[in-house]
Amino acid sequence: MSKKVAIIKGDGVGPELAESAMKVVKASGASIEFLPCEGGAEWWEKNGGSTLIPEASWKLMDESDAVFKGPTTTPGGAGSPRSVAVSIRQRYDLYANVRPIKTYAGTPAPLGAVDFVCVREGTEGLYFGEEVKLTDDVYIAIRKITRPACKRIAKYAFEEATRRGWKSVVAIHKSNILKKTCGTFLEECESVSKDYPNVELEEYHIDNIAQQLVKNPTIFNNKVLMSTNLFMDVISEECSALVGSIGLIYSANIGDDYAMFEPAHGSAPKYKGMDKVNPVATVLAAAWMLDYLGDKKRSQAIFSATEKVIAEGKKVTYDMGGAAKSSEMVEEIIKNL
Numbered sequence: 223m224s225k226k227v228a229i230i231k232g233d234g235v236g237p238e239l240a241e242s243a244m245k246v247v248k249a250s251g252a253s254i255e256f257l258p259c260e261g262g263a264e265w266w267e268k269n270g271g272s273t274l275i276p277e278a279s280w281k282l283m284d285e286s287d288a289v290f291k292g293p294t295t296t297p298g299g300a301g302s303p304r305s306v307a308v309s310i311r312q313r314y315d316l317y318a319n320v321r322p323i324k325t326y327a328g329t330p331a332p333l334g335a336v337d338f339v340c341v342r343e344g345t346e347g348l349y350f351g352e353e354v355k356l357t358d359d360v361y362i363a364i365r366k367i368t369r370p371a372c373k374r375i376a377k378y379a380f381e382e383a384t385r386r387g388w389k390s391v392v393a394i395h396k397s398n399i400l401k402k403t404c405g406t407f408l409e410e411c412e413s414v415s416k417d418y419p420n421v422e423l424e425e426y427h428i429d430n431i432a433q434q435l436v437k438n439p440t441i442f443n444n445k446v447l448m449s450t451n452l453f454m455d456v457i458s459e460e461c462s463a464l465v466g467s468i469g470l471i472y473s474a475n476i477g478d479d480y481a482m483f484e485p486a487h488g489s490a491p492k493y494k495g496m497d498k499v500n501p502v503a504t505v506l507a508a509a510w511m512l513d514y515l516g517d518k519k520r521s522q523a524i525f526s527a528t529e530k531v532i533a534e535g536k537k538v539t540y541d542m543g544g545a546a547k548s549s550e551m552v553e554e555i556i557k558n559l
Contacts, residue, residue, distance in 0.1 A: 224253040225515045228286040230261040230279065230306065234489030235499045236292030242501045242552045243290065243508040249556045250520040252512050256290075257282045261306050262489075263295035274303045275310075283310070288511055289482040292504065293489040304351055307475070310482050311344045316475035317371060318378045319344040319454070321486055323461045323471070328533035329542060330466040334440040339382060340447045340458040343375040344475055347451030367403040367450065372410035378476075379448040380418040391415070392424045392442065394431050394449035394457060407450055428453050432460060439464050462486060467541045469500025470532075472507035474514070483511040497547040500539045502528060505555060527558035 231240040244256055259279035266274045274294070283289055289310060296305040303309075310316065319342040325335040350366040379391045393411040397404040408425065415423040426434070428449070434441065435457070449457060462468040471486035485503030493499050509524035531537060537554035538544030546554070 224255050225288070226255050226257055226286045227511065227515075228259050228279070228283040228289045229256045230259045230275075230289065230291045230294065232292030232306075232489060233262040233264045233295040234293060234491035234494045236262070236294060236489050238495070238497065238548065239485065239499065239501055239504040240290070240292035242548065243292075243504045245552060246505050246524060246555055246559075247508050247512065247520075250512070250524055250559055252517050252520045254512075254515075257286060259283065261291075261294065263297050266297065266303060272303055273309065274306050280313070283314075287515055288480065290508060290511055291482055291484040293485060293487060295489045295491065307482070307484065308349055308351065311475050314477055314480045314482070315345060316477040316480065316482055317343060317345045317374055318476045319473065320382070320476060321458045321461070321471060321473040323458075323464060325465050326470065326529055326532045328535050329470070331464075332466065333436065333464055334438075336439050336443060336461075336464050338442045338445050338447060338461075339386070340454055340461055341375065341379045341382060342448075342454030342458060343371060343450050345451075346371050347453075349451040349455075365400075365403055365452075367406055369406060369410055372407045372450075373414060375448065376411045376414040377417075379446045380414060380421055383421045383446045384418065386444075386446075388444045388446065389420065390422045390424055390445040391418075392426055392431070392445050392447045394426050394428055394447060394453055396428050396453075398427065404450070411448070428457070431457065435460055435464070458486070467500060468503070469539070469541050470502050470506075472503045472510060474507070474510055476514075481511075481514050483507040483514070497549050498540065499548050500541050501548045501552050501555075502532065505552065523559055524555070527555050530558050531555050 231237040261275040294306040321340040325331045346366040352364040395404040462471045468487045473486045475482040513521035537546040
């Protein structure tokens with residue numbers, strides 16, 4: 223039975239990368255009906271309004287089994303709409319933002335080969351998005367932390383470790399300073415850990431782990447790193463540098479009954495139309511989506527073909543030391559399916 227996927231092609235290089243992902247999915251033989259949706263800064267600049275996502279797109283997403291999102295641009299400044307990703311996470315309660323960090327054969331490992339997963343709470347924290355003007359000179363941002371949200375992200379992290387057969391979850395916080403918000407997060411992590419006696423809970427302050435990820439990142443191999451929204455947004459970006467290119471990093475936003483998949487990188491508008499940007503993150507995000515939708519065989523076929531192309535190093539993009547166009551690398555992946 224065909225699955226329906228709402229696809230937001232995005233801004234900048236997003237549309238060309240999204241087309242590549244759809245091409246690979248179709249070549250794999252997967253039974254997916256893609257439903258194109260408008261959304262992003264380029265749509266908003268033409269149409270205006272208080273949102274980057276029109277109502278027609280929400281309707282298509284409501285009718286779909288999952289969302290696939292190409293990179294989108296988020297306008298800055300007071301009064302501009304919240305990002306496409308945050309809007310979708312909050313509407314569908316996609317509380318687990320998951321980003322695998324893995325060194326591929328044939329790619330640089332500047333600080334050693336790594337293999338771990340970053341899990342980020344995706345619905346609250348500072349990205350709750352509430353800021354208050356107290357005076358003309360004083361503004362505050364609200365960091366919303368709730369016990370239920372902390373508990374379920376901790377549970378997701380321990381379940382992820384269990385699924386992978388890993389023995390450790392690393393909780394990242396700053397409870398010595400943020401005693402109530404980070405303190406609550408840590409209390410819930412410790413409470414959940416009691417239900418997983420075979421998985422150890424490690425604790426790191428945010429500033430310490432930022433240092434350790436540069437000094438000795440391999441100590442986190444086969445572990446799940448978990449934190450609140452802003453902390454893990456920053457840390458997962460640092461982790462992406464450990465594999466040589468953020469163009470290799472795919473991610474998912476997962477809730478109890480819905481999910482959105484996307485590359486971890488931005489829309490790179492300066493490269494729009496140049497057929498230059500690394501397609502791997504977008505292609506593997508689509509492969510992961512197939513796994514989520516129950517087509518594990520074709521998902522694994524795309525992962526295997528992509529890893530083979532990377533390892534051979536003949537048809538790879540500039541950021542991986544090659545000279546291939548983005549479309550040429552996609553064609554090579556399809557050849558290896």
